[in-house]
Amino acid sequence: MASSPTQTQDRTLSENIELSTQENCQIDSVPSKRIHESVVISLQRGAWFLNARPTEGRQLLYVSLDQDVVKFQCGPAKAIYLTDITDVRYGWKTDTFGETTRKKNDLRCGFRLKEDCCFSIVYGSQRHTLDLQAKDATTAQTWANNAAGLIEAIRARSSSRSDKSEWLKRAFKEADTDRSGFLSFDECCRLLSNLNVNLETPKVGKLFQLSNTNRHRERGESVLDEKEFLHFYNLVSERKELTTLFQNCAQGDANLSGNHLAKFLNKEQEMKHADLAYAQRLIERHKLQNAIQEMTLSEFQSMMNSPLFDILKEEHLQVNQDMDQPISNYYISSSHNTYLIGDQLMGGSSIEGYVSALERGCRCLELDLWDGPNNQPIIYHGHTKTTKLLAREVLAKGIKPFAFKFSPFPLILSVENHLSFSQQTIFAEDLRQIFESALLSGPEEVGGMKSSLLTPNQLRGKIIIKATGAKVCSPALLSLLNICRSFTNFEKYEYHNTRHKSACYCVISMSELEASTYLKKLTADVSTQNFTCRTMMRVYPTATRMASSNFNPVHYWNFGVQMVALNFQTLGKNLEINIGRFRRNGSCGYVLKPDWLLGKIERIPLSGKPRKILLMRIISGQNLPKRPGQTKKGQFYVSVRIEGHPLDFYKFRTNYLMNGNGLNPFWNEKTETKICFPELAVICFSVKYVDAYKIKQTVGSYCLPVESLASGYRHAPLSSADLVSSIFLYVKMIDL
Numbered sequence: 001m002a003s004s005p006t007q008t009q010d011r012t013l014s015e016n017i018e019l020s021t022q023e024n025c026q027i028d029s030v031p032s033k034r035i036h037e038s039v040v041i042s043l044q045r046g047a048w049f050l051n052a053r054p055t056e057g058r059q060l061l062y063v064s065l066d067q068d069v070v071k072f073q074c075g076p077a078k079a080i081y082l083t084d085i086t087d088v089r090y091g092w093k094t095d096t097f098g099e100t101t102r103k104k105n106d107l108r109c110g111f112r113l114k115e116d117c118c119f120s121i122v123y124g125s126q127r128h129t130l131d132l133q134a135k136d137a138t139t140a141q142t143w144a145n146n147a148a149g150l151i152e153a154i155r156a157r158s159s160s161r162s163d164k165s166e167w168l169k170r171a172f173k174e175a176d177t178d179r180s181g182f183l184s185f186d187e188c189c190r191l192l193s194n195l196n197v198n199l200e201t202p203k204v205g206k207l208f209q210l211s212n213t214n215r216h217r218e219r220g221e222s223v224l225d226e227k228e229f230l231h232f233y234n235l236v237s238e239r240k241e242l243t244t245l246f247q248n249c250a251q252g253d254a255n256l257s258g259n260h261l262a263k264f265l266n267k268e269q270e271m272k273h274a275d276l277a278y279a280q281r282l283i284e285r286h287k288l289q290n291a292i293q294e295m296t297l298s299e300f301q302s303m304m305n306s307p308l309f310d311i312l313k314e315e316h317l318q319v320n321q322d323m324d325q326p327i328s329n330y331y332i333s334s335s336h337n338t339y340l341i342g343d344q345l346m347g348g349s350s351i352e353g354y355v356s357a358l359e360r361g362c363r364c365l366e367l368d369l370w371d372g373p374n375n376q377p378i379i380y381h382g383h384t385k386t387t388k389l390l391a392r393e394v395l396a397k398g399i400k401p402f403a404f405k406f407s408p409f410p411l412i413l414s415v416e417n418h419l420s421f422s423q424q425t426i427f428a429e430d431l432r433q434i435f436e437s438a439l440l441s442g443p444e445e446v447g448g449m450k451s452s453l454l455t456p457n458q459l460r461g462k463i464i465i466k467a468t469g470a471k472v473c474s475p476a477l478l479s480l481l482n483i484c485r486s487f488t489n490f491e492k493y494e495y496h497n498t499r500h501k502s503a504c505y506c507v508i509s510m511s512e513l514e515a516s517t518y519l520k521k522l523t524a525d526v527s528t529q530n531f532t533c534r535t536m537m538r539v540y541p542t543a544t545r546m547a548s549s550n551f552n553p554v555h556y557w558n559f560g561v562q563m564v565a566l567n568f569q570t571l572g573k574n575l576e577i578n579i580g581r582f583r584r585n586g587s588c589g590y591v592l593k594p595d596w597l598l599g600k601i602e603r604i605p606l607s608g609k610p611r612k613i614l615l616m617r618i619i620s621g622q623n624l625p626k627r628p629g630q631t632k633k634g635q636f637y638v639s640v641r642i643e644g645h646p647l648d649f650y651k652f653r654t655n656y657l658m659n660g661n662g663l664n665p666f667w668n669e670k671t672e673t674k675i676c677f678p679e680l681a682v683i684c685f686s687v688k689y690v691d692a693y694k695i696k697q698t699v700g701s702y703c704l705p706v707e708s709l710a711s712g713y714r715h716a717p718l719s720s721a722d723l724v725s726s727i728f729l730y731v732k733m734i735d736l
Helices: 011-020 037-045 099-109 137-157 165-173 185-194 201-211 224-235 238-249 258-269 278-284 296-306 352-359 389-399 421-438 490-499 512-524 573-585
Strands: 025-027 047-055 058-063 072-074 087-089 120-121 128-133 221-224 330-335 364-370 411-418 463-468 486-487 506-511 536-540 563-566 590-592 611-624 634-641 650-653 665-674 682-690 696-705 712-717 724-736
Touching: 025 486, 037 058, 037 137, 037 411, 120 137, 128 137, 165 185, 165 201, 165 224, 185 201, 185 221, 185 224, 201 221, 201 224, 221 224, 238 258, 238 665, 258 278, 278 296, 296 506, 330 411, 330 573, 352 364, 352 389, 352 536, 364 389, 364 563, 389 421, 411 563, 463 506, 506 512, 512 536, 563 573, 573 696, 611 634, 634 665, 650 665
Parallel strands: 025 058, 330 364, 330 563, 364 411, 411 463, 463 486, 486 506, 506 536, 536 563
Antiparallel strands: 025 072, 047 058, 047 128, 087 120, 120 128, 330 590, 611 665, 611 724, 634 650, 634 682, 682 696, 712 724
């Protein structure tokens, strides 16, 4: 641990707390039922913490928990809501607590940090961190261990579109600027505008008065409390398409009986297991009124907005494919330059890049290794001005705690090795010390010489090292390369393959442009047509993509390329396609390739007859977030795109809807297409906003394999900043 200047070395944290005159800082949260009441009470009382990354003039923060929403307040109020928090980590597990940064902060702040007293809150899409040190280890452990439960409780309640209460409570509190606990009519109108709801003022006024049941008044005006506002928004956001669907299902009755619900589930939703008993369980699950044994309109709307009626098949939420085939038989979710959180020349490097990729199911991470000071390997994009990370801290803090948190299947570390001989040995020792038994090492673990690779199930919980780069490899590092021995191009692999036998299995690694050249050869040369059946291949972005843009991975998947590495820090269509592809198998990072890419037939089909007809009706959108500069002259539309085999490429878009109302735009437009190779096809739904100058902005999108489409009336959740945004549509797949 770094030392502090002599004159401040003995100063304790508690003494500094007593000297503090800073304004209170508090975090409000919803306590989880699993947390003991006494713990909740102690957290509500609050405690002082040292900000490990202090801003000028503010080093000490007061933190406490309340009953409603999470927010971190200092002075005028900066809010960190619980739904924005992605992780809470005990100890030194963020960039702020990295060795180099920690030393700088120790010197600047005048006191030393203690690892057992520290924890971090990670929040926001940019993965900001609030890094704190408590006065003792017990306080830090209490907060770190229980905050995860608090987060889980509120996120579970707000993750379903059927319960918008947490989202609306947050909006209510942000609109209540004077903290009176009420909103006036004008404040409600401004809030609706911020929520992208544009309705005529007389209609809003009528619904406001209907909701003002308690007749509260402030400064002579009628106002709504929080509960009344929730009712007001439900009236404003009434969905006529669900009302019509309910009436059709009920066949003229006031409520929906179990028999009618079972018929709807079987006929429209194609849920063949849905008998009367199942329908009655659904009625009970969504029951709002205990007096009747049938489903009301409100309960039906709640059910239709639940995850059970999302567009992704329920069985595909879990691992559902055979995981006992060689790993070369799978597509593997892969990242390029995982450490970067910006561009390739000046961008920052962060262990959060690794954590974020792992959270999204990535199973192949990249480490660019270079010689560092004090004989410690570092990670950065060589010969650029990107920032540097200590390799051992990336391994210990960014990879080890999360390696198997989101998927149990093998994690591949793709090492770009620019290390000297001596630092290769140090890095190999770091791998062994940090990963211990999780590290796949030694030929005895892979059974010596085998005719095929091990399976994901056999490699559960194992970390595999793949390395390229150095001309001379340290024996210590070479001993770890027993599954994935990397070659930088096809000719080198063929040269090695015809002259040597090795216990290592080969991986061809090349850029997207190099790969395109060689893949053309595969289609013409019969002797190499099954190349990716027996050999692993990794394709990464070309060096000209300095802004960290991504290429379309579909072309390479069509040839059976297992590892198509993308820049996970760059959101957009191509990364969405990648994330969508891996939804097929529980987002575990491994998806089984189609039969013809496993050598079970002679060659990749270049033509074929349609096997499916996909029928869709794009009905409506829900709670679309407001775009910068949006006006009533703006327009929304839905774009549908299918990528896969060239024969299956398809595009469709709805008409533009005027007035820029994002509450519940209604299209109700039909489309259909024939599909020859559904195993390869990925379908992408996007909502776009067009302004008065015809400039298009993506509001949100959702991608998934065509094979994963659930039938019937479904919601596609959008990858927007708003958790409750979605598209409502009808889907039917017909076999030919």
